[in-house]
Amino acid sequence: MFRRKLIVSLVAWLSCLGPLWAGGGEGHHALPLYAPQLNDFVTNSMVMVWLAVGVIVLFCRAATRKMSLIPAGVQNFAEWAIESLYDFLAGLMGDHLAKRVFWFFGTIFFFILVNNYMGLVPGVGTVGWNTVDAHGHHGFTPFMRGGNADINMTAAMAFTFAILWFYWAITENGLKGFLAHIFAPKGSFGALMMLMMVPIFLFVGVLEIISIAIRPVALSFRLFGNIYGGEQTLEALMALIPKALQPFLSWLPAFPFYFMELLVGFVQALVFTLLCAIFLKLICDHGDEAHH
Amino acid sequence: MITLLAAQAAGDAGIVETIQKTFGLNAPFFIAQVINFFLVIFVLKKFAFGPIQAILEQRRARIAEGEEKLKRIEKQLAESEQTTAAAIAKANEDAVRLINEAKQGAAAFSEQKAQEAISQAQQILAKAEAAAKADRDRLSSELKREFGRLVAATTAQVTGKVLNNDDQKRINDEALAKIEG
Numbered sequence A: 001m002f003r004r005k006l007i008v009s010l011v012a013w014l015s016c017l018g019p020l021w022a023g024g025g026e027g028h029h030a031l032p033l034y035a036p037q038l039n040d041f042v043t044n045s046m047v048m049v050w051l052a053v054g055v056i057v058l059f060c061r062a063a064t065r066k067m068s069l070i071p072a073g074v075q076n077f078a079e080w081a082i083e084s085l086y087d088f089l090a091g092l093m094g095d096h097l098a099k100r101v102f103w104f105f106g107t108i109f110f111f112i113l114v115n116n117y118m119g120l121v122p123g124v125g126t127v128g129w130n131t132v133d134a135h136g137h138h139g140f141t142p143f144m145r146g147g148n149a150d151i152n153m154t155a156a157m158a159f160t161f162a163i164l165w166f167y168w169a170i171t172e173n174g175l176k177g178f179l180a181h182i183f184a185p186k187g188s189f190g191a192l193m194m195l196m197m198v199p200i201f202l203f204v205g206v207l208e209i210i211s212i213a214i215r216p217v218a219l220s221f222r223l224f225g226n227i228y229g230g231e232q233t234l235e236a237l238m239a240l241i242p243k244a245l246q247p248f249l250s251w252l253p254a255f256p257f258y259f260m261e262l263l264v265g266f267v268q269a270l271v272f273t274l275l276c277a278i279f280l281k282l283i284c285d286h287g288d289e290a291h292h
Numbered sequence B: 001m002i003t004l005l006a007a008q009a010a011g012d013a014g015i016v017e018t019i020q021k022t023f024g025l026n027a028p029f030f031i032a033q034v035i036n037f038f039l040v041i042f043v044l045k046k047f048a049f050g051p052i053q054a055i056l057e058q059r060r061a062r063i064a065e066g067e068e069k070l071k072r073i074e075k076q077l078a079e080s081e082q083t084t085a086a087a088i089a090k091a092n093e094d095a096v097r098l099i100n101e102a103k104q105g106a107a108a109f110s111e112q113k114a115q116e117a118i119s120q121a122q123q124i125l126a127k128a129e130a131a132a133k134a135d136r137d138r139l140s141s142e143l144k145r146e147f148g149r150l151v152a153a154t155t156a157q158v159t160g161k162v163l164n165n166d167d168q169k170r171i172n173d174e175a176l177a178k179i180e181g
Helices: A002-024 A045-065 A072-095 A095-118 A152-185 A193-236 A243-249 A251-283 A285-291 B002-009 B013-023 B027-159 B165-180
Strands: A130-131 A138-142
Touching: A045 A072, A045 A095, A045 A152, A045 B027, A072 A251, A072 B027, A095 A152, A095 A251, A095 B027, A152 A193, A152 A251, A152 B027, A193 A251, A251 A285, B013 B165, B027 B165
Parallel strands: none
Antiparallel strands: A130 A138
């Protein structure tokens, strides 16, 4: 009992010291909010994205090189992953819509997942070079940075979805149905009541438009914030170790949080996919019913 | 982006600029990441989702086909069981009929043989009786003849008279009548 109290006290004491060391100006610099440029055309997060693309290509090739009706090894795993995600989406959006849009949602989920996990590989964010800016401030630029810790990447996915959302919504409902879905009164009213409801639903429609406009921004910043926050946390935890011991022990405080980041990586991929799926399902609801 | 554009259109350029600077959001890198993202979509669609979904569909079709076959086989099995049961029932019926026929045949044969045996036995008995009767008749006639001869001889010696044939016949008949009477 005493030992437990002692450990808890020690951890609390170290936690208090952490920010002191982290902010003590002893060489630790917070992870910048933006992905630093390696040259005029490439940022370090783009390098990670390319690596993620490479990993995905290799995995796909390994999984589909020798396809057989009785799966084994990598093919088995790939089939399990894809089928599970498909069934999950089909349960949410209906089979018709899932069949139509799975290529996008599958890509979103696996791409975010691979990027998130690759951002946890040792060396990402920690291997780089020291820099000195025009004002004489010392800095550190890593060669690689998690793909989703760059707002350009998350925004690219979110805005691609936003455009495709319009396309799918209009093709599923028709332009008239799409506009009716946003502005038309829902429910059955008498003539007088309907007259009163029209301006209300028009106002609701305007709110809906604002909500639709905000969605990709929210999606971008949610994913970026979670992944950036995770990396920042790991970085700050590594900086808890005194500078003299950092080459040997900086991994220690961050180690338990890697497990949490593994969970966060999966959850964030799922949340992004799920939200996109729900947004699409909401607008295509009538279309889907018609298909059934 | 739409919000940012809207804010920009409203003349609130400062906020957009701050966001762009703070987060490093800029058009070339945004476009580059969109291209990267489409590259991933292409790769996954062509090399992962396409082939894997095709094989999943193929497997689903095969499973459905297998289930269909299984149903057909079960139906055929049920029909076959019915046919077999009917055949077995018919075979049982035939077997019972044959056994009954055989039993009847055996009984008739046995009866016939018994009748034959009885008939033969009766014939043997009749023959034996006929033979016995013939023997008895023969012995009786021999005995009668011997008895007659003895009676005649005795009568001739006692009376000292030579007996003619009529005497002998009369004495014999009288003697025989007394014996048989």
